[in-house]
Amino acid sequence: MTSTVPASLTRTAEGSALQAVLLDMDGTLVDTEGFWWDAEVDVFKDLGYVLDEAWREVVVGGPMTRSAGFLIEATGATVTLAELTVLLNDKFEERIGRGVPMMPGAARLLAELSAHGMPTALVSASHRRIIDRVVDSLGPEHFALTVAGDEVPRTKPHPDPYLIAARGLGAAPSGCAVIEDTATGVAAAEAAGCRVVAVPSVAPIAPAQGRVIVRSLEEVDLVFLRGLMTRGN
Known part of the structure; x- marks a missing residue:
């Protein structure tokens, strides 16, 4: 999904430019991180296995291949990764x-x-079929483009999704503000060279140099994001 990206950049008083805002989806914009865990629990229950609650923090925020692969190994289930991916997407949808x-x-x-x-992009490790359903609810007019986890060579925690989003919006990664809720997503955004705002959801995110942590999106607005560009300069 693409649309025209405004050519002008919004500048702070100090002259730095906020060129684009890149947003994670699950746990950042929509309260669905718990939905994924519920889907995993239900699917494995149907397969005859009980998931350990301690595994929840292990699987949060990562690509489905990593989460599903971990759960197959942890439970000893005989389901294949491809089969489990379909089951999880079906249950979540x-x-x-x-x-x-x-x-x-x-x-x-x-x-x-x-x-x-x-210019705003949605950047998620979720698959395209899931992103499109959620974007229909959020309002597609809010996003110039969306990047799905099953459409990139390497998804989070690799920087590829954020580099692709920045390029798609015609922005430099250093001019992009990223909002993420998991350590995996934060790692991807920081590796891409973006400025990061962490809004922890299921698991805490450790403080780090150049990383801004807030309690909720109620603390974030455009003025805040513009200021992020000059923080630490």
């Missing part, structure tokens, strides 16, 4: 069909970015 709750502050932030013509 069934769940979001009953509604997609937004994270606090997400609707306001998306509306503000749109109102100011800020």
